[in-house]
Amino acid sequence: MTTTVTSHRTRPPAQPASLRARRLPWYAAPAIAVAALALSAALVYGIDIGGPVLVVVLGAVLYLVGLFAAANAVEGRRSARNRTWSALIHSAFVLAVLPLVSVVWTLVSKGTERLDGNFFQTSMNNIGARDANGGAYHAIVGTLEQVGIATLITVPLGILCAIYIVEYGRGKFAFTIRFFVDVMTGIPSIVSGLFVLAFWVLVVSPWFNDGRPSFSGFAAALALSVLMLPTIVRSTEEMLRLVPPPLREGAYALGVPKWKTILRVVLPTALPGIVTGVMLAIARAAGETAPVLLVAGGGAAINTNPFENNQSSLSLFVYQQAGDASKYAPARAWTAALTLVALVLILTIAAKLLARRNRLSR
Amino acid sequence: MAKRVSASNVTAYYGGFKAIENINLTVEPKTVTALIGPSGCGKSTFLRSINRMHEVLPGARVEGSLTIDDQDIYDRDVDVTAVRRTIGMVFQRPNPFPTMSIFENVVAGLKLNGVRKKSILEDAAEKALRSANLWDEVKDRLGKPGAGLSGGQQQRLCIARTIAVEPQVVLMDEPCSALDPISTLAIEDLMFQLKDKFTIIIVTHNMQQAARVSDRTAFFSIEKTGDPGRLIEYDNTQKIFSNPSVKKTEDYITGRFG
Numbered sequence: 150m151t152t153t154v155t156s157h158r159t160r161p162p163a164q165p166a167s168l169r170a171r172r173l174p175w176y177a178a179p180a181i182a183v184a185a186l187a188l189s190a191a192l193v194y195g196i197d198i199g200g201p202v203l204v205v206v207l208g209a210v211l212y213l214v215g216l217f218a219a220a221n222a223v224e225g226r227r228s229a230r231n232r233t234w235s236a237l238i239h240s241a242f243v244l245a246v247l248p249l250v251s252v253v254w255t256l257v258s259k260g261t262e263r264l265d266g267n268f269f270q271t272s273m274n275n276i277g278a279r280d281a282n283g284g285a286y287h288a289i290v291g292t293l294e295q296v297g298i299a300t301l302i303t304v305p306l307g308i309l310c311a312i313y314i315v316e317y318g319r320g321k322f323a324f325t326i327r328f329f330v331d332v333m334t335g336i337p338s339i340v341s342g343l344f345v346l347a348f349w350v351l352v353v354s355p356w357f358n359d360g361r362p363s364f365s366g367f368a369a370a371l372a373l374s375v376l377m378l379p380t381i382v383r384s385t386e387e388m389l390r391l392v393p394p395p396l397r398e399g400a401y402a403l404g405v406p407k408w409k410t411i412l413r414v415v416l417p418t419a420l421p422g423i424v425t426g427v428m429l430a431i432a433r434a435a436g437e438t439a440p441v442l443l444v445a446g447g448g449a450a451i452n453t454n455p456f457e458n459n460q461s462s463l464s465l466f467v468y469q470q471a472g473d474a475s476k477y478a479p480a481r482a483w484t485a486a487l488t489l490v491a492l493v494l495i496l497t498i499a500a501k502l503l504a505r506r507n508r509l510s511r
Numbered sequence: 512m513a514k515r516v517s518a519s520n521v522t523a524y525y526g527g528f529k530a531i532e533n534i535n536l537t538v539e540p541k542t543v544t545a546l547i548g549p550s551g552c553g554k555s556t557f558l559r560s561i562n563r564m565h566e567v568l569p570g571a572r573v574e575g576s577l578t579i580d581d582q583d584i585y586d587r588d589v590d591v592t593a594v595r596r597t598i599g600m601v602f603q604r605p606n607p608f609p610t611m612s613i614f615e616n617v618v619a620g621l622k623l624n625g626v627r628k629k630s631i632l633e634d635a636a637e638k639a640l641r642s643a644n645l646w647d648e649v650k651d652r653l654g655k656p657g658a659g660l661s662g663g664q665q666q667r668l669c670i671a672r673t674i675a676v677e678p679q680v681v682l683m684d685e686p687c688s689a690l691d692p693i694s695t696l697a698i699e700d701l702m703f704q705l706k707d708k709f710t711i712i713i714v715t716h717n718m719q720q721a722a723r724v725s726d727r728t729a730f731f732s733i734e735k736t737g738d739p740g741r742l743i744e745y746d747n748t749q750k751i752f753s754n755p756s757v758k759k760t761e762d763y764i765t766g767r768f769g
Contacts, residue, residue, distance in 0.1 A: 319569065395606040401567060403620035403676055404596030413623055417610040
């Protein structure tokens, strides 16, 4: 039996004589790392060509070379390649995470200075350049209202649009819609702001405001909607396509109408993914500055009415404080940035928990 | 309960491709009928056209007439969902709804069609699970996810789900092909019991299975790839497997082709 199988192959693979092979001891990799760093430090400081960053970079390169050489000598070529590639992949991961850790660390270390009750209870109204107080209450209200309204507009619209594309759309019309959703994904936020400025603030808002154009939080929400909609449509579409067709057929075969199948079988199955997409869109919208500046105008006072007058938002607050001449402004900007990140994080975690509660599988 | 299914001149297409041509066949109530034949001969297509699942795929359509107790299911004013409630279907791979518990899976057909009352649903669930020989295995964990059961249990769950809506005909598309011999045996036993109440049509690649479970057997075949599938022979199972009247059937069941 075995002979017939091997005779079919043109070139049987070389069989190792033994299943055991020589291995580097467990301390080899850390030892090579330490040696590489030491050598690199000696080189860099010896001829005085740089600082600690260069030491680490050069050390990493030396470590890869040394690891390959050592493994090649002891374990053989295949194993040496394996070790080098694993080390490369791990370094890629570290490189990717490094900026993230750095951002979080900067935010937390600089943002906690003004993380006090006053910051969350006051606005910037009547706060002068020499005033150490002042807070972001008005900006938090603005962000919550604008993003909230934008979410209320885009989530139903986006999910329905995705359902149309996946479940009902056939032919040219559905293709056109998909195409324009793709195009919309690439719209710069300033363009969406300009669109709402030209359309809503300058043309429509005078109808409600005695003929004078007016900034409003609602206009900002509209601009954010334009940005959120394509993200939600595309992510929901991908998630709906991932729902296996046999699930739909199973429901059809029970005599369940199509709309009910979508509502009760397809959407719940895709829900966790849809929630992730919506949260991504919300996070993106909450971080937008330009459209809010263009159509809500910003402002120092608390304005809880999104339909009238200027409103600020957290990202706009960060922008304005970061550019402010007051020596107290940067601390306020950092704390506002930390607040914004925390807000998005809390929303994301809450949404994930809610979506998971309904999911039974696994 | 059980009804007679009869097809006359049924031809089905996928877009421009003709998958089956001029199928004429009558299935008597309270019998098990097996559809056998080589891959691609259109047995599944024919099965799916019996409860109008064929047309779910884009571009797919059916010609000819299919009646159940003299009602043409392809009539213009026929409600598709009513047809599918009357003619249930079990698929090749178990497909329990992943977001639903075992209980919810069994009563999904009732619940999604508007039955709300808990006592009715509970009775129906127990009855269906007992009929599917699954009650004893799951009665203590009805709230657990349906996807957590083993493959054979999942398939019996899908059968329970199908019979919970009390159809008159049950179609099975290779229900055991993804299962081990013990689960297969459980489902074959189940078919014997269900025969008292339902008309069962089963597609199978396993000829021993066809011989074991069915009263009548229909043999489908194609001339060559790309040709539409045709019904070659339809007779009592005993006769098909012992003394078929067409040479091609004999060749197939003795393993000479296919």
